[in-house]
Amino acid sequence: METQSIVACDVPVVGINPLTTIDYPGKTAAVLFTGGCPWNCRYCHNPSCRDNTGSNGLTWEHIESFLVQRVGFLDGVVVSGGEPTIHANLPVLLDRIRGIGYSIALHTNGCNPEMLQVLTRKGLVDYVAMDVKAPPYLYEHVTRFSNTGVRVARSMSVILESGVGYEFRTTYHPRILDDYNLMDTVRAVYNAGGRRYYIQRFRKMGVSDEELVRYGDIFDVPGDIIEEARKLFDVFGIR
Ligand code: SF4
Numbered sequence: 753m754e755t756q757s758i759v760a761c762d763v764p765v766v767g768i769n770p771l772t773t774i775d776y777p778g779k780t781a782a783v784l785f786t787g788g789c790p791w792n793c794r795y796c797h798n799p800s801c802r803d804n805t806g807s808n809g810l811t812w813e814h815i816e817s818f819l820v821q822r823v824g825f826l827d828g829v830v831v832s833g834g835e836p837t838i839h840a841n842l843p844v845l846l847d848r849i850r851g852i853g854y855s856i857a858l859h860t861n862g863c864n865p866e867m868l869q870v871l872t873r874k875g876l877v878d879y880v881a882m883d884v885k886a887p888p889y890l891y892e893h894v895t896r897f898s899n900t901g902v903r904v905a906r907s908m909s910v911i912l913e914s915g916v917g918y919e920f921r922t923t924y925h926p927r928i929l930d931d932y933n934l935m936d937t938v939r940a941v942y943n944a945g946g947r948r949y950y951i952q953r954f955r956k957m958g959v960s961d962e963e964l965v966r967y968g969d970i971f972d973v974p975g976d977i978i979e980e981a982r983k984l985f986d987v988f989g990i991r
Contacts, residue, residue, distance in 0.1 A: 760845060761812050763836075763842055765810045766787040771826075779828040781826055781829055781830050782826055784832070785801050789835035791863065795923055795928065801834045816848070820852060826854070830859060831849075835860065838863065860882050862882045881918070882908070883923070884946075885923065889936075908946065909945075912945045919987070924951050924952065926970070931974045939984075946985070947987065949987070953991065956969055
């Protein structure tokens with residue numbers, strides 16, 4: 753991930769991954785990372801990005817030059833974070849990326865349903881990958897921030913009603929979600945209307961929470977939950 757100074761379109765893009773084949777289904781893409789996120793999940797794998805206020809953000813000229821050079825090589829651009837939707841000028845950034853000719857995927861924690869409404873109505877995103885971190889009754893425990901579950905539920909509705917491509921995904925760590933909580937999360941996604949869903953096994957790389965790091969990577973997801981999810985969703989996978 754490269755970094756440089758100054759800020760693009762008033763959105764602090766603090767890093768670029770020049771090539772990914774796993775972050776935008778079916779597409780070869782670059783990832784732009786925006787700085788800042790109001791939440792404080794214990795398993796955050798990019799805390800430096802979460803806490804980055806943008807003073808080291810990339811210029812639009814830098815991003816534009818990078819993207820223009822790769823037209824014909826990359827299919828799309830993933831905008832990730834941190835949390836991109838907290839930045840009021842995100843539509844401007846996406847519009848400029850769109851103007852170069854790229855398909856756009858957004859990774860979001862779902863904290864800003866109003867912004868998602870704007871982006872989907874303006875046709876500025878082609879795919880949204882949204883975290884569903886917990887069942888509603890446990891949301892504040894996971895995000896360590898108030899009223900998060902309500903906003904996430906609204907964001908799910910916005911995405912589903914928009915008709916945009918999407919996936920919902922849950923990071924699984926047994927110290928954060930026990931089997932019962934994970935099953936409730938699966939059912940909450942299904943009951944909200946989600947039909948494309950992934951469970952992501954916790955990976956310790958980049959995480960700052962010492963207890964979770966000591967616990968190590970998670971390899972196993974309870975079999976009965978996998979079985980239930982396979983029955984419920986049109987698209988389901990473990991990552
Ligand atoms: S929502 Fe995402 S970026 Fe924000 S603290 Fe949680 S894991 Fe980190």
